Amino acid sequence: MDLRFTIALIVGKLTAFLLILKGSGATAAPGLYALNIDPDFVKKFSQRVHFGSIIVSGTNGKTTTSRLIYNLLSEKYKIIHNRQGSNLLRGLASTFINNSSILGKLDANIALWEVDEAVLPEIVTSTNPKTVVLLNLFRDQLDRYGEVDSIRKSWQKWLIKIPRSTNIILNEDDPGIKSLEKYAKGKSITFGIQDKEIKLPKTINVSDIKRCPNCGSNLEFSAVFSAHIGHYYCNYCSFRRKIPNVSASGLVFKRGFKTSLTININKKKSKLNLNLPGLYNVYNLLAASTVFLTEKIDSSKLIRSLQKFSSAFGRYQSFEINGKKIIIFLIKNPAGANEVLRTISLEDNLNILAILNDKIADGTDVSWIWDTNWEIIASKIKSVSVSGTRSWDLANRLKYAGVNLSNKNVYKQNNYPIGHIIKNMGTKDTLLILPTYTALLETQKNLSKLSSQEKWHKN
Amino acid sequence: MAQKLILRICYLYPDLMDTYGDIGNIIALKKRCATRNIKVEIVNKSLNDKIEKDKFDLFFFGGGQDKIQILVGKDLQKKRENLINSIEKGAVLLSICGGYQLLQKYFRTVSGETIKGIGLFDAHTEGSDERMIQNLWIDLSKNIKDEIKEIYPTVDKKQLTTDLIGFENHSGKTYLGKNLKPLGTVIKGAGNNGEDKTEGIRYKNAFGCYLHGALLPKNPHFADYLIAKALERRYGQIKLEPLDDSIEWQAHKAAIKRT
Numbered sequence: 001m002d003l004r005f006t007i008a009l010i011v012g013k014l015t016a017f018l019l020i021l022k023g024s025g026a027t028a029a030p031g032l033y034a035l036n037i038d039p040d041f042v043k044k045f046s047q048r049v050h051f052g053s054i055i056v057s058g059t060n061g062k063t064t065t066s067r068l069i070y071n072l073l074s075e076k077y078k079i080i081h082n083r084q085g086s087n088l089l090r091g092l093a094s095t096f097i098n099n100s101s102i103l104g105k106l107d108a109n110i111a112l113w114e115v116d117e118a119v120l121p122e123i124v125t126s127t128n129p130k131t132v133v134l135l136n137l138f139r140d141q142l143d144r145y146g147e148v149d150s151i152r153k154s155w156q157k158w159l160i161k162i163p164r165s166t167n168i169i170l171n172e173d174d175p176g177i178k179s180l181e182k183y184a185k186g187k188s189i190t191f192g193i194q195d196k197e198i199k200l201p202k203t204i205n206v207s208d209i210k211r212c213p214n215c216g217s218n219l220e221f222s223a224v225f226s227a228h229i230g231h232y233y234c235n236y237c238s239f240r241r242k243i244p245n246v247s248a249s250g251l252v253f254k255r256g257f258k259t260s261l262t263i264n265i266n267k268k269k270s271k272l273n274l275n276l277p278g279l280y281n282v283y284n285l286l287a288a289s290t291v292f293l294t295e296k297i298d299s300s301k302l303i304r305s306l307q308k309f310s311s312a313f314g315r316y317q318s319f320e321i322n323g324k325k326i327i328i329f330l331i332k333n334p335a336g337a338n339e340v341l342r343t344i345s346l347e348d349n350l351n352i353l354a355i356l357n358d359k360i361a362d363g364t365d366v367s368w369i370w371d372t373n374w375e376i377i378a379s380k381i382k383s384v385s386v387s388g389t390r391s392w393d394l395a396n397r398l399k400y401a402g403v404n405l406s407n408k409n410v411y412k413q414n415n416y417p418i419g420h421i422i423k424n425m426g427t428k429d430t431l432l433i434l435p436t437y438t439a440l441l442e443t444q445k446n447l448s449k450l451s452s453q454e455k456w457h458k459n
Numbered sequence: 460m461a462q463k464l465i466l467r468i469c470y471l472y473p474d475l476m477d478t479y480g481d482i483g484n485i486i487a488l489k490k491r492c493a494t495r496n497i498k499v500e501i502v503n504k505s506l507n508d509k510i511e512k513d514k515f516d517l518f519f520f521g522g523g524q525d526k527i528q529i530l531v532g533k534d535l536q537k538k539r540e541n542l543i544n545s546i547e548k549g550a551v552l553l554s555i556c557g558g559y560q561l562l563q564k565y566f567r568t569v570s571g572e573t574i575k576g577i578g579l580f581d582a583h584t585e586g587s588d589e590r591m592i593q594n595l596w597i598d599l600s601k602n603i604k605d606e607i608k609e610i611y612p613t614v615d616k617k618q619l620t621t622d623l624i625g626f627e628n629h630s631g632k633t634y635l636g637k638n639l640k641p642l643g644t645v646i647k648g649a650g651n652n653g654e655d656k657t658e659g660i661r662y663k664n665a666f667g668c669y670l671h672g673a674l675l676p677k678n679p680h681f682a683d684y685l686i687a688k689a690l691e692r693r694y695g696q697i698k699l700e701p702l703d704d705s706i707e708w709q710a711h712k713a714a715i716k717r718t
Contacts, residue, residue, distance in 0.1 A: 139478060142478070142479060142628055143592045143593075143626075143628055146590075147478065147524045147525065148524065149524050149525065149526050150525075204482070206477070207474075208478075208524070210474065210475050210527060211526075211527070211530070216530075334480075358717060364592075364593070364594070364626075364717075365479075365592075365626045365628060365671070366626075366672075367479050367480030367481075367483070367626055367671045367672055367673055368480055369480065370480035370481070370482055370483030370486065370673045370676070371477075371480045371482065389713075389717060390710075390713060390714070390717070391713070392706065392709040392710040392712075392713040392714075393677065393710045393713065393714065395706050395709070395710065396676050396677060396706050396707055396709075396710040397483075397676070399706050400483075400486050400487060400490050400676055405706075407705065407706065407709075410706075410709070
């Protein structure tokens with residue numbers, strides 16, 4: 001018996017128990033204490049998971065993709081999953097603690113981990129991965145993560161060390177992700193979009209890949225979907241996008257936050273009508289479907305499951321309070337926020353509450369709002385309010401985007417005017433809330449106070 | 460009506476040096492001019508483009524990723540002569556972070572590599588292992604303060620401050636030559652190097668600094684100062700119309716509160 005591990009587990013369990021008594025939702029604390037006692041806590045626990053782990057990482061789409069994968073594989077496996085989104089090593093440790101007996105026995109045979117891109121190298125080496133999904137890399141919280149180039153470099157290092165048996169799933173349309181293929185020893189499988197253009201309004205381009213990641217020459221694009229995502233080729237070396245193993249085509253984005261497309265898996269085509277908006281969700285769905293492909297399950301199950309899936313916590317979540325509809329779209333970096341703005345710009349008469357916080361988990365630098373194309377929704381706005389620790393920065397951004405915003409609609413921290421706004425809204429109106437990460441958590445609390453359906457967010 | 464004023468802006472490497480929301484500065488210049496019925500022409504200049512002699516009143520040069528900076532540094536050598544010439548003749552320039560570094564004499568990276576700058580600013584930068592990442596609040600140098608008090612047309616004198624607030628994110632430490640004045644003195648944050656309390660630089664009407672944020676939208680006094688200086692060259696002293704900057708100043712104050 002491993003004494004250090006056992007003590008770590010007991011301390012973790014006790015912490016979790018005390019937190020429940022206190023009614024606190026701090027999901028990372030038990031894991032943090034356990035790791036302080038046994039730094040190999042996650043590694044040791046991972047050895048008890050029969051099929052190893054499926055890891056999902058990238059700047060945008062981790063939560064939604066993981067939840068899709070969970071739904072797709074839940075019949076085949078008993079899955080342990082850091083569903084609450086605590087995606088550092090301590091979050092994985094907490095998930096193990098909460099899902100095991102006091103003896104460390106797990107009721108799961110595979111682990112599904114959504115992993116923060118900065119800690120991915122450490123987690124890959126600790127969790128015996130069966131499959132690693134790399135979604136995308138965009139500029140995000142530059143104050144915390146540094147530049148996109150440096151994250152990608154750190155990924156190259158562990159990819160070389162990964163065993164051949166590991167599936168590496170890559171976004172073919174992100175040249176930065178695609179460039180990692182040559183470092184991967186294992187089998188790489190790709191996903192992407194085959195259309196030549198995306199029928200959504202254009203936004204400011206916030207490309208983070210300007211040059212060929214292989215040879216440093218100019219990288220050309222025959223199609224740009226979003227930031228540096230699209231169909232690219234280099235004129236000087238052989239680096240270019242190829243036809244992916246799993247692809248989507250015929251994308252149609254519809255009002256009412258719906259999308260239809262044809263998915264092509266191993267040359268088998270199926271038409272899908274989804275209750276999910278936005279280009280980013282198409283990529284999330286393709287990534288999850290690629291994982292499904294590696295599992296060799298009957299594909300009719302895939303289509304059924306995808307049709308049913310609607311949303312992941314806060315990423316696109318709709319609900320009702322006093323008969324008024326509210327939809328939340330998390331915004332946290334320019335690439336993601338621009339996709340959200342493109343998506344909502346399809347609608348008319350927008351009622352918007354945008355919340356900008358600058359806490360550590362949001363990024364303390366709010367410069368990114370200037371790389372975000374608020375201009376494209378300016379003419380669609382019916383009412384707008386802003387809030388958060390940096391509400392005035394956001395108010396200023398909206399002013400310069402040509403949005404008519406009254407100073408009275410700028411609210412202080414923790415004083416979210418949701419109740420007030422929906423009272424003044426017509427019955428057919430929808431309120432769109434666009435919060436940064438910590439603001440999402442606060443919004444969740446405020447909404448559960450307002451809503452009779454308490455715990456709606458526990459999902 | 461008097462003749463319509465035109466402000467000619469040269470946006471340097473907008474496709475490559477665009478990482479930290481610095482485009483907000485261009486958005487602010489554009490809007491503040493448009494509101495005053497001043498026409499703005501923006502010309503983008505990137506790799507292999509030529510800068511025409513004496514064409515531009517205002518240059519803007521933002522920050523970018525480290526790897527890109529090497530590429531831009533090489534290309535900038537070809538633009539050196541006409542760019543420096545424009546500054547000598549009084550054109551205005553605002554450079555931030557990576558742009559600021561490339562306009563100095565050189566940048567020595569941590570690994571000992573030297574990236575040559577164009578030496579517009581008598582200064583150099585040494586790479587370090589420490590990343591200076593935080594809000595950066597500075598008090599402007601006295602001569603700039605005095606000029607701003609003359610130029611910034613505020614409706615409400617109480618609003619006017621002579622500080623700047625932004626966000627720094629750099630590991631390079633910049634040291635100024637003896638004859639150059641900094642843009643200001645650090646109140647909170649690291650500034651040029653985290654050692655001597657200086658932040659930024661001024662040479663004639665060219666400015667360099669580490670202030671992202673974006674800088675100009677929430678420092679409207681400095682935005683107007685640059686606009687007036689840039690127009691002055693062609694049209695003589697200009698009296699800018701006052702604008703309602705209440706949101707801008709709220710954003711300014713709120714950012715300082717979080718510093």
